[in-house]
Amino acid sequence: MAEPLTDDQQRAWRTFIETSWALHTHLEDDLRAQTGLSMNDYHVMVVLSEAPGRRLRMGELAGRLVFSPSRITYQINSMVKRGLVLKQPCPEDGRGQEAVLTDEGMTALESAAPLHLVTVRDRFIDRLEPDELEVIARVFDKVRKA
Amino acid sequence: MAEPLTDDQQRAWRTFIETSWALHTHLEDDLRAQTGLSMNDYHVMVVLSEAPGRRLRMGELAGRLVFSPSRITYQINSMVKRGLVLKQPCPEDGRGQEAVLTDEGMTALESAAPLHLVTVRDRFIDRLEPDELEVIARVFDKVRKA
Numbered sequence: 001m002a003e004p005l006t007d008d009q010q011r012a013w014r015t016f017i018e019t020s021w022a023l024h025t026h027l028e029d030d031l032r033a034q035t036g037l038s039m040n041d042y043h044v045m046v047v048l049s050e051a052p053g054r055r056l057r058m059g060e061l062a063g064r065l066v067f068s069p070s071r072i073t074y075q076i077n078s079m080v081k082r083g084l085v086l087k088q089p090c091p092e093d094g095r096g097q098e099a100v101l102t103d104e105g106m107t108a109l110e111s112a113a114p115l116h117l118v119t120v121r122d123r124f125i126d127r128l129e130p131d132e133l134e135v136i137a138r139v140f141d142k143v144r145k146a
Numbered sequence: 147m148a149e150p151l152t153d154d155q156q157r158a159w160r161t162f163i164e165t166s167w168a169l170h171t172h173l174e175d176d177l178r179a180q181t182g183l184s185m186n187d188y189h190v191m192v193v194l195s196e197a198p199g200r201r202l203r204m205g206e207l208a209g210r211l212v213f214s215p216s217r218i219t220y221q222i223n224s225m226v227k228r229g230l231v232l233k234q235p236c237p238e239d240g241r242g243q244e245a246v247l248t249d250e251g252m253t254a255l256e257s258a259a260p261l262h263l264v265t266v267r268d269r270f271i272d273r274l275e276p277d278e279l280e281v282i283a284r285v286f287d288k289v290r291k292a
Contacts, residue, residue: 022212066168
């Protein structure tokens with residue numbers, strides 16, 4: 001049985017989890033209202049836009065986004081229907097599949113990015129001091145490596 | 147047009163948003179596998195369990211959870227079907243409705259809490275130093291007040 005949280009731990013955890021949950025909801029709502037895209041759409045497009053040839057194997061993309069195989073398939077199929085992404089056989093082995101960001105997807109990302117940036121600044125970045133941002137980067141880097 | 151993020155801001159933001167998104171997914175997956183509850187179920191039960199008489203007006207509950215009216219209605223109706231929550235008219239004005247945590251809901255919360263605690267410690271709390279936790283509490287308190 002895990003030891004109960006101390007009062008300080010409890011306070012930090014509750015504040016973090018409730019606020020980050022609400023922040024995700026706000027980011028999603030703002031993005032959808034402004035662009036019609038979900039945060040999952042946006043994250044997929046950002047990750048693909050940074051990959052060589054704007055393409056990644058489905059498994060690698062799933063790993064980067066911490067998506068299960070069924071969830072990444074559902075997500076990519078939805079984006080294929082909207083013309084944001086293509087599915088193509090992997091050039092190396094011909095068995096696996098890659099997701100490729102289309103020109104239309106890249107254009108959608110470029111239109112959405114400045115709008116999303118306003119939300120990110122308003123709701124998070126511009127509220128923090130540089131030393132707080134440094135701790136945030138360090139803490140979530142440790143948590144990611146879990 | 148918002149000013150682009152500096153490299154430090156960009157790094158902090160990407161690390162935070164990607165990791166907290168993944169953390170939410172892990173918390174949800176672990177909780178569902180262990181208890182059948184979603185994180186939304188869990189948050190509703192925690193908030194109600196701490197309210198006087200274990201009851202809150204739907205609007206107040208929605209505000210606490212940053213849920214839209216339609217989302218809180220959907221969430222509570224789903225919990226009513228599973229016996230975790232009851233909907234009752236507000237004693238004061240008879241028009242509004244309150245969500246009330248049932249004994250069954252309280253028991254479900256008490257069974258889930260120690261399992262959820264293990265995940266929370268493993269994936270977050272036990273990775274951080276006390277001074278880092280202090281910064282987390284301060285930062286997310288500021289962000290919440292947005």
